[in-house]
Amino acid sequence: MDRGTPEPAPAQRHAVPGRVPLAVAVVDRAGLVTHWSSGARKLFGHPREEAVGRPAADLMPIAGALRSLAGADHDSGRVPPFTEPLPGQDGRLPVPAVDDVSADLVDGLAPGPGWPGAGRARCTRPEHGPLDVLWWSYPLAGPGPERLLVLAADAERLRAGSGAAAGADGLTPAFAPHTDLPGGEELAERLSDVLPGMGPAAAGRIVSQILELGYPVLEISQRERVPVTHDWGLPRHAARRRTPRPYAGAGEAAALPPEPEEAPDLEHAAVRERLEFLNEVSSGIGTSLDLERTIREVTSAAVPRFTDFAGTHLRAAVLAGEGFPDGPPDVTTVWHRVWVEHNDEPGRWDDTVPVGEAIAFPERTPFFQCMVTGEPVLIPHISEELGNRISGQFEKRDLRPLINGRSMLVVPLKARNVVLGFMVLMRRPGREPFNDMDRTTGAELAARAGLVLDNARMYTYQENVADTLQDSMLPQLAPHMAGCDTATRYLPGTRLGRVGGDWFDCVKLPGSRTAFVVGDVMGHGLNSAAMMGQLRTAVQTMAALDLPPEQLLRNLDDLAQRLGEHYLATCVYAVYDPIRGELRIANAGHIPPVLVRAEDGRSELLDLPTGAPIGVGGVPFETATVPVSPGDRLVLCTDGLVEVRGQDIGTGLAALCESAAHPAASMNDACDTIIRALNPRGGRKDDVALLMARLNGIPPRHVAHWRLERTPAEVRRARTLVRDRLAAWGLHSASENAVLCVSELVTNAVRHTDSRQLQLRLVRTDVLLCEVTDEEHTLPTLLGTALDKESGRGLRVVGALAREWGASHGRQGKTVWCELPLARTVRPRSNTG
Structure with missing residues (x-):
């Protein structure tokens, strides 16, 4: 279509099928031209200044199109004034020498309101001689004044440019949906450029109607429809064109019975389209x-x-x-x-x-x-x-x-x-x-x-399934533990097979200690999630045995090798002692933790001995001891938070340190700050596990420690010490059970060990911890007792009174402990309003 652009290149000036210069005009409800393209000026000889505002019938021999517009207004009772024959005088175009040939049928439907029309007319232009015009029309709907889009082409140029096979006598103007044409989407994108200088609103409205009603095409043969659009290319299967028959209007052509030899080709075209x-x-x-x-x-x-x-x-x-x-x-x-x-x-x-x-x-x-x-x-x-x-x-x-x-x-x-x-x-x-x-x-x-x-x-x-498996294996951690507060975040990855093997955990240890662990199984999917579950369970089991960090990683490495050669994971394991104020940490190929000091807000990457990942085998692990103060924060995470493809991991670690040091109102806010800083738009491909712990410590005034001799008289002394200390702490409600439990534990140590000295410790947190330590390494067991025996009931009494009890190996023997619940302190209600 002519878009009002400069003259085309010489190779494009000669019209061929599919490259047809078009005249484009838009007519309003009154039959006046509102838009006039440069192609219309070249075809009909009237410049835009003269054409806009004049009756369309004065400028173009398109009576069939104007009758279609008249039919569109028939329901409203208006008959446009241009439906009457016009005299060929006063500079107007003469009435066509040959009556317009209007398309009575378009795709099997009679033209009417909302349907396009097509036809052919012969006329004589002043100073230009006879003109053979092919035209197509689109009745327009919508809020604007435009009511008819008219396209016209010179049939003589078609004949001159395409040879006898595509001569004017073999052309039939019609319409076809864009699905009938190769490259219909590209054609649709160019329609708005074709319209004669219209605004985007009107052009968009007209383009949408053209897409719905169909494109103007020339039926050069019964096998091909060529879109009449600027620079659209040649028809396919040109070698299969039949000899053209004498021209007939679209309605006449549609009424003729199909020739027998063309039926297979039509069926082939339908099948090909589908x-x-x-x-x-x-x-x-x-x-x-x-x-x-x-x-x-x-x-x-x-x-x-x-x-x-x-x-x-x-x-x-x-x-x-x-x-x-x-x-x-x-x-x-x-x-x-x-x-x-x-x-x-x-x-x-x-x-x-x-x-x-x-x-x-x-x-x-x-x-x-x-x-x-x-x-x-x-x-x-x-x-x-x-x-x-x-x-x-x-x-x-x-x-x-x-x-x-x-x-x-x-x-x-x-x-x-x-x-x-x-x-x-x-x-x-x-x-x-x-x-x-x-x-x-x-x-x-x-x-x-x-x-x-x-x-x-x-x-x-x-x-x-993988999400459910992973969710079931990720722990639901209590936000408050003995001497510390925790907060966690887990973010699944965005890549295909996003479920991975990242995990975190907090394990309660004897002596009010807490173990923190973060690990990352290599790979993604169900296998990684299942391996993560096995390793997490193993860590919990070995942590309950109170193994040193380096020994726990050594055992975990052996387990991974027994499970299979593809079991590889990184892991960092830290034990926090809130009474001593220290962290004991061992690392297996994991990124180092970050420690934020409460004293000055400074953050640092802990310099730890880095062992090989779990599953490699044959590599020793070492434990580092880091002193900490109350209020310090420990941050452990997996590499998915700090590692970005194409970027050095040091950049991510520096960003982690900076964001971890940012002050926050709560632990959850601190975690969110880190996530926002390192994952601003949720674009991380790998899954992320984040564990943050605020190391509050246990004040010395909440810890009581005594040394006892291994004599029966010390049992009575132990009861007195416990009763007096609980009275000083104001825990009178817990005194009776605590005295009874300590009495049984000390009695067992006196009777069943060869220790020279015993140690008794009370630790007050949200529970009361009672510990008795001796020099024997044999752990006590809960035995069945007969009715006629007087001994063997001590641990049963402890188990009945305490919330939890247990025994663990220590550096110089074993410790038997129990935890007793403490009644919540009820504040007196104020009498003031």
């Missing part, structure tokens, strides 16, 4: 394994090329990722409407068939028939009676305005012969109804979509 459609759809869907996104791609691909409305429903179990459906659907099966696409006016379908609705379809409906039989259901035309019957099966919704008069095709989405969902396709009145070939095309579309959906379903199911 194959192209299916290939384009197949290439456009399945770009993601996200189930809902795949559904949107499948639904949107069918509109508007194949259908005017498409709604996709999936089984609730499939959408929830619960695995492959078991058995065929029935009236109790719940379906979710995942997506709806249509080219009707906005909001028309939203209230009646909203996206996201869960519904069980009634039995006597075409939808139920499709999902039960697994076969497409075709209804070429939904009569009023049928529409009423279908709508009557649904309570509290009226489908009749949406389905009556339309053509419907319901196709199943199947995988392994099980119906996962179905698509409802409908065409509006006036469009060719669905036929048997469309049913085959729809079934093939659904089959390809079903395969893609099943892949997405399986991925969603596996991802849900």
Whole structure:
């Protein structure tokens, strides 16, 4: 189309089929020209200044187009003034020497309001001689004054540029949807450039109507339709053109019976069109394994090329990722409407068939028939009676305005012969109804979509399994532990197979100590999550035995090698003693922790001996002791937080130190600050585990320690010491149970060990910890007791009174301990208002 640009290059000046210079004009409701292109000036000889504002009938021999506009205004009772014959005087164009040949049929439909028209006219231009004009017209709708878009071309130039095979006598003007033309999407993008200097609002409105009504084309043969658009290229299969027959108007050509030898070619063209459609759809869907996104791609691909409305429903179990459906659907099966696409006016379908609705379809409906039989259901035309019957099966919704008069095709989405969902396709009145070939095309579309959906379903199911597995293995940590407060964050990765093996944990140890651990299993997916669970369980078990950090990592490394050669993980293990005020840390190939000092707010990466990852084997581990003060914060994380592809990890570690030192109102706020600083837009590909602990310590005034001799008299002394200390702490309610438990523990140490000295310690936190340490390494066991025996009941008494009790190896023997609950202190209520 001529876009009002400078003259084309010499190679483009000679018109050939598909490269036709066009005259473009826009006519308003009164029949006056509102826009006039440079191509119209070249064809008809009138400059834009003279043409705009004049009656279109004075400028162009397009009576057929103007009669179409008159018909569009007929319902309003107006008859445009330009429908009467005009005299050929006063500088006006003479009435055409040959009557306009108007297209009575366009794609099998009579021209009328809202439909394009086409024709041919011969006229004589002043000073230019005779002119053979091909024209096409689009009646326009919308809020603007534009009511008719007229395109015209010189048939003589077509004949001169394309040879006898494409001569004017063999041309038939018509219209075709963009799906009939190669590169239709590119053509649609250029339409707004073709319009004669219009604003974006009017041009966009007209372009949308052209896309719906069809492009102007020249039927040079019965096999090819060539779009009349600037620089559009040559038709395909030019060698197969038949000998042109004498020219006939579009209506006459449509009325003639098809020649027998052309039937196979027409069928071949229809099949080819459908194959192209299916290939384009197949290439456009399945770009993601996200189930809902795949559904949107499948639904949107069918509109508007194949259908005017498409709604996709999936089984609730499939959408929830619960695995492959078991058995065929029935009236109790719940379906979710995942997506709806249509080219009707906005909001028309939203209230009646909203996206996201869960519904069980009634039995006597075409939808139920499709999902039960697994076969497409075709209804070429939904009569009023049928529409009423279908709508009557649904309570509290009226489908009749949406389905009556339309053509419907319901196709199943199947995988392994099980119906996962179905698509409802409908065409509006006036469009060719669905036929048997469309049913085959729809079934093939659904089959390809079903395969893609099943892949997405399986991925969603596996991802849900891995998520569930990982969530079940990540601990739910208490925010407050003896001498410390904790906060954690876990962020799943965004890459494919995002479930990984990152984990964190806090383990309660004897002596009011706490073990912190953060680990990262190499790899992603179910295997990594399962390995993470095994290693985490092993760490908890060995931590409960109170093993030194280096020995725990040594045992964990041996376990990983026994489990398999592909078990590799990094891990850092730290034990915090709030009474001593120290951290004992061992590292197995992990990024070092960050320690934020409470005294000056300074943060530092701890300089630790770095061992090899767990599973390598044969590498020693070392423990480093780090003194800490009350209020210091320990930050442990996995490398997914600080490592960015293409960036040195030192940059991420520096950012971690800086963000960790930022003051925060709470531990949770401090974690959020780190996440925002190092993961600003959620773009981390790897999963992230973050553990932060504020090391509060235990004040010395809350700890009492005594040395006892290994004599029976010390049992009575121990009871007195405990009673007096609890009285000083104001814990009178816990005194009786504490005295009894300590008495039993000291008695066992006196009777069953050879220790020269015993140690008794009381630690007051949110519970009361009682510890008795001796020099024996044999741990006590809970034995069954007979009724006639006086001994063996001490630990049973302790177990009945204490919240927890246990025994662990120490540096110089063993420690037997128990924890007693403390009653919460109730503050006196104020009498003031």
